[in-house]
Amino acid sequence: RTSGDGPGAGAISSEQVTVTDSTISGNGSGATVGGIVASDDIEIVGSVLADNVGATAGAIDSGLSLSTVHTTISGNRAPLAAAIAARSGQANLEATTVADNLGLDTAPVDPQRSSILVGDAAAPTDAELILASTFVGAASAGTPACVLATAGSNVASEWYNADSDDTCDLVHPTDLPGIGDPELVPLADNGGPTQTRLPSAWSALKDHIPSGAYLCSPGDVSQNGLSLPQGPGCEIGAAERPAATALYGTVTETGTGVPLAGIQVRVRTSANTYVAATTTGADGRWYVGGLAPGDYKVLFRDATKNHQQIFNGSAAMFGAAAPITVAAGDELVTDQAMMFTPAISGTVTETGTGTPLGGIQVRARTLANTFVGATTTAADGTYALHLPPGTYKLVFTDPTGTHIAEWYADKPGFAKATAVTHVDATTTANAQLTPITG
Structure with a gap:
């Protein structure tokens, strides 16, 4: 729903908020946050916040504390914090995917526009963003994944995190800072109670967390309802790719x-x-x-x-x-x-009349007389014989027996044939076959 220009959030506004296995999507606020705002604590587990639009934050505006576990935050939009405004206290994101949220344009553009804003410069208050097994993507080109609003705010990386643009202070040895495109498939039903965004097979997030690590041990379950791990390791973020051979x-x-x-x-x-x-x-x-x-x-x-x-x-x-x-x-x-194989190509016509000859067999042999390839002319007499760069001899044969076979260029046999050399471009070798008469 949309809250209009009042003080409330687009979806949920309260002192304390707990959300489990839920979808918060398509909400909007012209005054604050599109999704959830709370003055005290917000706890979100196994949920998705998608396509919410706010005037300050797209998905979440947190007060004293925020905790997200196995949660996807995607496609939200706002001029300041496209995904999350963590204004004070601690924001703990575990096994969370924050991707493709959009920082809306304003005039002028807010210098603190980001995907996740840590702290509040206006209050001012400091905040700490704590990340574990989480991916944070930039909020559109040139808009950082993470911005610290105050000098006293900070990001603490526990382990196995990734961001798209190296703005989230990921300094743990297991982290993947600045990976660029995380190769996530669009939001979809991948199992579990809510939609998720799976990493593709090519994603740097795939199998990065070793089996047995925190949030990747037997008994752990991904947002899309899969027992962990499914493969040799677990994916960074909320959703797990199903085991596949x-x-x-x-x-x-x-x-x-x-x-x-x-x-x-x-x-x-x-x-x-x-x-x-x-x-x-x-x-x-x-x-x-x-x-x-x-x-x-x-x-x-x-x-x-x-x-x-x-x-x-x-x-x-x-x-x-x-x-x-x-x-x-x-x-x-x-x-x-x-390897690109340039073609030896040309047109085979009838001597005297110039009539194109279709169905003519064109064979290529090396200078050592080893067969390497063959093709047949089209109805208009043209052919293209793709071969590795090299030197060859060509023979043109009419399988109907109505034209005399010849070697290039108008030679009667292999020994006297003119060699054709091509390197990295198409080489032309035309031929004219004499009809058999009498």
């Missing part, structure tokens, strides 16, 4: 590092039995889950033939690829670079 990775171009979209990824057993397939996205990423424990090999293939087909570990052939052993619950990364 999978292979995943990113495909890039050799040399440039550019992500390759549309690459076919095929997973096979070490006995060469097909298991699963997928295609890389615009970011070059792929993921194949639901695997049984075992040994696998992965083929990467560019349907456009602009990049050389390759197996995991940059092996050229299936037999040369090292098996990837996947145990139950393993999510193993298998990145791969693929």
Whole structure:
């Protein structure tokens, strides 16, 4: 609901507030905080505060103390503290995800605009922000994750925290300051009583907390209702990825590092039995889950033939690829670079008439007369033969037997054929075939 311009919060205003397994979303206040305000204590467990809008703080404006455990704070908006204003006392955030809250523009922009504001410069009062197994993201570009409003305020990192922009004074050896994008999927039903934001397989938050650590021990439960840990470790933040047996990775171009979209990824057993397939996205990423424990090999293939087909570990052939052993619950990364293969291309026409010839077989051989590749001309006589940089000899053959076969350029055999050399750009090699008459 919206409280308008009165003194109350958009959702809850009280001296003391306790929230468990609840959703506080879509509330607004034109005077104070969009979500919860309390003069004394606020305790939040297993809950989500999302998409609330306030005039001072987006989600929470705390008084003497604040405690959040296994809680997600996402998508809230305010001109000062987009997520939390911890004005005095202590704010303890444990296994909490604070992400993608937005610092609203004002004229002028408040110099203390942040995701979490610690202390109150107007009062003035000092506050302490204590973090454990928590991620704090910046409140939009150029707006810090954490700001200390007074000289006496501070942030204390206990262990296994992360922030996006290195503004939360994360100095514990287990911390991950300034990780940038945490790779969180959008707010969704991932199990449990409330929505959460799971780290993706590529997230730096994934499995960072070792099994047995505080909030990552048998008996602990994540916000999305999973027993901890699910994998070799626990995720930083409120939600845990479910255990999965999978292979995943990113495909890039050799040399440039550019992500390759549309690459076919095929997973096979070490006995060469097909298991699963997928295609890389615009970011070059792929993921194949639901695997049984075992040994696998992965083929990467560019349907456009602009990049050389390759197996995991940059092996050229299936037999040369090292098996990837996947145990139950393993999510193993298998990145791969693929070499750009420039094309030898051209048009095959009929001698005398210039008529394009479709269906002509074009074969390439090395100077040692080793076969390396073949293709067939299209109906308009054009072809493109993608090969690694090198020097080759080409032979053009009409399988219908109506034209005389020839080697490039208009030579009768391999020994006299003109070699074609290409390096990093398309090389043109046209041919004219003489019709067989009489």
